[in-house]
Amino acid sequence: MKSYFSELFTGAWSLIIGLKVTIKAMFRPIVTVQYPREKLEITPNYRGHIDLVKDEESGSHKCITCGSCMRECPSDCIVVDGEKREGVKGKALTVFTLDFTKCSLCGACVEVCPTDALDYSNDYELAGFTREEFHFDILKRLEERA
Amino acid sequence: METFYSILPELIRIVICAACGAIIVFGNALVMGYAERKLAGHIMLRPGPMEVGFHGILQLVVDGLKLMGKQLVVPAQADKPLFMIAPLLAFAPVFVPLLVLPFSEKIQGFDLDVGLLLILAFASLNVLAILIGGWGSNNKYSLFGAFRSVAQNVAYEIPMLISLLAIVFMTNTFSLRDIAAAQSPVWFVVLQPLAFLIYIVAMVAETNRAPFDLPEAESELTAGFHTEYSGMSFSLFVLGEYANMFIVCSIATVFFLGGSSGIPLPYFEYSGAIWFLAKVYALMFFLVWIRWTYPRTRFDQLMNFCWKYLIPFSLVNLLITVVMVKLI
Numbered sequence: 001m002k003s004y005f006s007e008l009f010t011g012a013w014s015l016i017i018g019l020k021v022t023i024k025a026m027f028r029p030i031v032t033v034q035y036p037r038e039k040l041e042i043t044p045n046y047r048g049h050i051d052l053v054k055d056e057e058s059g060s061h062k063c064i065t066c067g068s069c070m071r072e073c074p075s076d077c078i079v080v081d082g083e084k085r086e087g088v089k090g091k092a093l094t095v096f097t098l099d100f101t102k103c104s105l106c107g108a109c110v111e112v113c114p115t116d117a118l119d120y121s122n123d124y125e126l127a128g129f130t131r132e133e134f135h136f137d138i139l140k141r142l143e144e145r146a
Numbered sequence: 147m148e149t150f151y152s153i154l155p156e157l158i159r160i161v162i163c164a165a166c167g168a169i170i171v172f173g174n175a176l177v178m179g180y181a182e183r184k185l186a187g188h189i190m191l192r193p194g195p196m197e198v199g200f201h202g203i204l205q206l207v208v209d210g211l212k213l214m215g216k217q218l219v220v221p222a223q224a225d226k227p228l229f230m231i232a233p234l235l236a237f238a239p240v241f242v243p244l245l246v247l248p249f250s251e252k253i254q255g256f257d258l259d260v261g262l263l264l265i266l267a268f269a270s271l272n273v274l275a276i277l278i279g280g281w282g283s284n285n286k287y288s289l290f291g292a293f294r295s296v297a298q299n300v301a302y303e304i305p306m307l308i309s310l311l312a313i314v315f316m317t318n319t320f321s322l323r324d325i326a327a328a329q330s331p332v333w334f335v336v337l338q339p340l341a342f343l344i345y346i347v348a349m350v351a352e353t354n355r356a357p358f359d360l361p362e363a364e365s366e367l368t369a370g371f372h373t374e375y376s377g378m379s380f381s382l383f384v385l386g387e388y389a390n391m392f393i394v395c396s397i398a399t400v401f402f403l404g405g406s407s408g409i410p411l412p413y414f415e416y417s418g419a420i421w422f423l424a425k426v427y428a429l430m431f432f433l434v435w436i437r438w439t440y441p442r443t444r445f446d447q448l449m450n451f452c453w454k455y456l457i458p459f460s461l462v463n464l465l466i467t468v469v470m471v472k473l474i
Binding site: 022 | 185188
């Protein structure tokens with residue numbers, strides 16, 4: 001009989017405590033980010049797809065068209081090509097494309113690059129309607145940034 | 147012809163009452179649907195609907211249009227007549243109790259001597275609708291939801307009735323207007339706090355809302371009795387649920403919170419309805435608040451609580467009330 005009443009009162013008291021918690025929460029500011037209107041700052045460590053690094057000295061990229069990334073890529077999604085030009089040492093980069101539909105974001109290309117010409121981009125809003133939208137022209141992206 | 151003219155005023159009255167009832171049912175569903183989602187959002191530290199209209203105020207209109215446009219799917223093995231009649235049975239009876247509710251001293255459809263009995267009789271039709279819907283769906287989740295609903299509603303109707311009966315003993319009437327008028331100096335919530343508490347608990351269980359929403363416990367029963375319903379037939383269940391919330395909160399207002407009494411306003415015979423609605427919506431806010439606070443009870447706990455606590459306490463309360471009424 002004693003436990004009958006004590007259970008009732010402890011139970012009722014716990015219910016009141018619960019109500020107190022939620023009424024306080026109701027007047028606290030909201031914590032969710034309203035995504036398309038508000039965006040969180042993305043960390044620079046975010047590993048998106050690859051991008052060519054802009055060289056501050058020359059204003060261009062540091063790629064020497066060695067093709068290591070193309071050979072290293074386990075998914076065969078990078079295509080690099082260059083041509084010999086007058087007055088330019090080595091080969092000049094003409095094509096650098098990434099098929100992001102196949103890329104597994106392993107980062108082997110960035111690791112292997114002898115001149116540190118590649119880095120991860122911070123793009124995360126990657127949605128599209130066709131698969132061709134994910135065939136990135138990395139060289140063009142660099143020129144657009146420049 | 148003469149008889150027609152003699153009943154004409156009464157006919158017009160009936161039509162107006164029915165129209166007002168429909169306005170209350172749909173308006174209440176819009177307001178409560180929006181308020182519930184907003185409050186749920188803010189309790190969870192998120193903003194709730196924000197996209198459609200200012201602060202998502204048109205969200206429920208859009209949802210209503212969407213539900214109307216949806217296909218009514220009847221499962222192949224379902225009992226089609228029962229399946230189709232259940233949502234109507236859940237929705238149609240909610241209009242009748244609205245006719246006898248005294249919104250203010252002069253705003254009332256009909257003042258029946260058996261107003262309370264009428265309300266309780268029609269409110270319990272909801273159980274039948276849920277049972278028919280659960281059975282007609284031919285789905286094990288629906289059927290379990292319906293079973294639970296019946297067990298729960300039958301059990302919780304007893305303490306609800308007994309707690310209201312204590313008030314009826316004090317006022318000697320079933321008429322809602324007289325009961326509301328009987329508490330002009332002191333509201334019955336002061337004289338009958340235990341009955342009020344019991345009624346509030348039973349009211350939550352009767353409307354199948356959390357923490358007593360076992361008939362539609364989504365973690366174990368998908369959606370319970372309305373698993374198979376889609377489009378308008380689903381929304382009739384929801385409209386019925388919100389209307390039932392309005393009705394049980396109105397009964398609580400009439401029986402315990404003094405009906406339309408409050409600080410006098412001009413034309414108080416009519417404007418008392420403002421106080422009445424304010425009290426009803428305060429209770430509805432409480433229902434939403436507890437829904438988003440408490441986890442769902444286990445079924446045996448639910449039954450134990452009713453049979454071991456609510457019914458004995460309400461019986462003792464009734465006994466004390468009867469003795470006090472006899473002595474005073």
